[in-house]
Amino acid sequence: MKVGIIGLGRQGWRRAKAIKKAGDKIIIGATEKINEDSKRFSKIFGCEITNNWKDLVKRKDIDIIVVCTPPNLHRDMVVSALRAKKHVLCEKPLALDVQEAKIILKEVKKSGYKLKCGFNIRHHPAISLAKKWVDKGLIGKLIFIRCRYGIVGRKGYEKDWRVKKEISGGGQLMDQGMHVLDLSRWFLGEFKEAFAILSTNFWKISPLEDNVFITLRTKEKQTAFCHISWTQWKNLFSFEIYGENGYLTSEGLSGSYGPEKLIFGKRDFKKPFTQKIIKFKKEDFSWLEEWKEFISAIKKDQQPLGSGYDGFMALRLADALYKSAKAKKIVKLN
Numbered sequence: 001m002k003v004g005i006i007g008l009g010r011q012g013w014r015r016a017k018a019i020k021k022a023g024d025k026i027i028i029g030a031t032e033k034i035n036e037d038s039k040r041f042s043k044i045f046g047c048e049i050t051n052n053w054k055d056l057v058k059r060k061d062i063d064i065i066v067v068c069t070p071p072n073l074h075r076d077m078v079v080s081a082l083r084a085k086k087h088v089l090c091e092k093p094l095a096l097d098v099q100e101a102k103i104i105l106k107e108v109k110k111s112g113y114k115l116k117c118g119f120n121i122r123h124h125p126a127i128s129l130a131k132k133w134v135d136k137g138l139i140g141k142l143i144f145i146r147c148r149y150g151i152v153g154r155k156g157y158e159k160d161w162r163v164k165k166e167i168s169g170g171g172q173l174m175d176q177g178m179h180v181l182d183l184s185r186w187f188l189g190e191f192k193e194a195f196a197i198l199s200t201n202f203w204k205i206s207p208l209e210d211n212v213f214i215t216l217r218t219k220e221k222q223t224a225f226c227h228i229s230w231t232q233w234k235n236l237f238s239f240e241i242y243g244e245n246g247y248l249t250s251e252g253l254s255g256s257y258g259p260e261k262l263i264f265g266k267r268d269f270k271k272p273f274t275q276k277i278i279k280f281k282k283e284d285f286s287w288l289e290e291w292k293e294f295i296s297a298i299k300k301d302q303q304p305l306g307s308g309y310d311g312f313m314a315l316r317l318a319d320a321l322y323k324s325a326k327a328k329k330i331v332k333l334n
Contacts, residue, residue: 001295002061004086006030006053006077007068008041011091015066016045018287022295024064030056053077057084064298067091071174072167075100082111087298089291091118092178094311096169098319101312108308116294116304117311119182123289125280126250126262127183130241133264134187139243145184145224146240149176150232152256153203157230163205171208173198173318177228181314182306184216184224187241190313191224193217195330196321202231214321254284 001024005012008031016026026045030053031038042049050056057065057080065081067074067090074095081088082104094117095101108115121127134142161167168174173196185191194216198209210230217223235257239250246266252258259282265275290306297304316333324331 001025001063001298002027003064003066004028004030004056004059004062005066005068006056008038008049009068012066012068013041014287015068015089015291016041018291019066020045021288022291024291024295027062028056028059054080057081057086062086064089064294070161070167071096071169075103078104078115079107082107082113082115085111085113087114087116087294089116089118089294090308090311092182092311093169093174093315093318094308095315098312098315101315105308105312114294114298114304115308115311116290116297117182117306117308117314118290119179119306119310119314120286120290121179121183121253122186122306123286123293124250124253124260125285126252126260126278127239128289129262129278130239130248130250131187133248134241134243138246138264139241139248139266140245142188142222142241142243144222144242145187145226146238146242147180147184147224147226148229148232148236148238149180149226150229151176151235152233153230158203158205163203163208165208170318170322171198171200171205171212172210172228172230173212173214173321175230177212177214177318178314180214180226180228181216181317182310183239184226185310185313185317188216188218188222188224190218190333191216191317192219192333193330194317194320194324194333196325198322198325212321216317253286254280254282 026047028048064087067077197213199211200206203210212228237253237257241248249263252260260280262278294304320331
């Protein structure tokens, strides 16, 4: 596959490394300003660079466009790429808000090309294995999910583009919260009720939130209870899945989040408590696995895991949670 990448920041580099490792070819990268960093990108990946993303989209020698820009630019870039008959991988959140996401989905349907939203945590080995075991019924019918996900932040974080609503669409709920909403829905299905408490405890970013406390509930009364934080002074990822017959806990994402592992325990009232711990390699292969899955979906003409629709539904949940926090009550979802 021949690829064009829009946005050559940290995420663009991360995606480019996975693409190269998979054996696909980066043809061109687009950046706001051509500087020493983008020139180094060009040299390492053997590609052209431009400061005009519209020129990149028009290229006839590209099969896939990867969008690694802030959310306020996603709609125009994704729509333009689809109209140019390109498959697209777009970073989360899919768009700035639900209305922009609807415009994107209409274009997906019209074009017939594939759209994948960047939900790489689905491809972490502990989460991926947990999903396979849940689908096989290893822990029985699911009862609840409990998730904690947060980062330390860094000095000057209050000046980052992520805390400017016109660029990001919101605070921490629109950042790491997108992964949490996607995973919760992936495991439990569609939610019918949403409730949120948002707070700004440390970073001077009001009215945006640096902490999110949410409860989501399905029609069958299965619950997802989650806390997403920008004041987690030690990076943390913990995703617990409880069923009638046992539990699965995914901890760590490698790197600063600590070693990745999956903990499996069975309900047994007659025997002493035991649990099995599966440890995974230190390196984060989720970006590579996500890319390989996308290529496979294109070749097989099927919807990718973490599709544009999944990106839309995560935004829809976020919208309901923002409304809940503002109204201080549970919001019903049709």
